[in-house]
Amino acid sequence: MTTANASNTSWAQTGTFADTISWVTPPVAHAAAFVCVSVFGGSVSSVTDNQGNTFTAAGSKVNVDVTCYIYYCADIGAAPTGTYTVTVNISAAGFHAGSAFGFWIDNPGTGTILDKQGNGSGTATSATVTCSGANVQSAEVVVAVLVADNSPAPAGISDPATTGYSTFGVEQDASTYIGGQASFKVLAATETSSAHWTWTNSGAWAAFIATFKLAGGGGGGDTLMGQICL
16 A cells, blocks of 8 residues: 655635645546545535545534544546646635645445444543444445644644554644644454544544445555645
């Protein structure tokens, strides 16, 4: 499995805003693409790519003024020519800050690939989020995202999440307001998936986890990642 960071930029913005994740290497034909977003003070209105695809929300979790999201495109279609980009559109009346992270995997299942989901929220320096039940097949990819209110100091979020996960993005201090982290793991057996993080500052947090079906019996495939901090 191959991974690579694409970009990392800090940002703070007022009002409606759009920013772009660029992958260093474009995904192969019919890959599935995933985007995790952590936001303070705003909300995601849509996620699109430069191939004409609109991403589907697997789910989200809000806690006070922080929200996290997982979006996915089950099949990007033909292999992109040139740079592959995904745009995250943020809706907000006032100030907002955040981070977005993306990756792709080359052997998604067919039909509806979204399987189990779970969410959690609280006010502490640790978080655990668990899916509603065991994945329906052995070959799946688990995606988990955390947002933690960390003003005014860096969040010190554990990266990646619990044992077995790989990181595809972390932002410890998005414009001194929040931290965000996104992790994934590829399964080869059924489980009730969960993810756990720790960090240094007590504040509002929210987390979301989802599993997605892969083709074949054992999972795997290449993944390429990009990151942008709003």
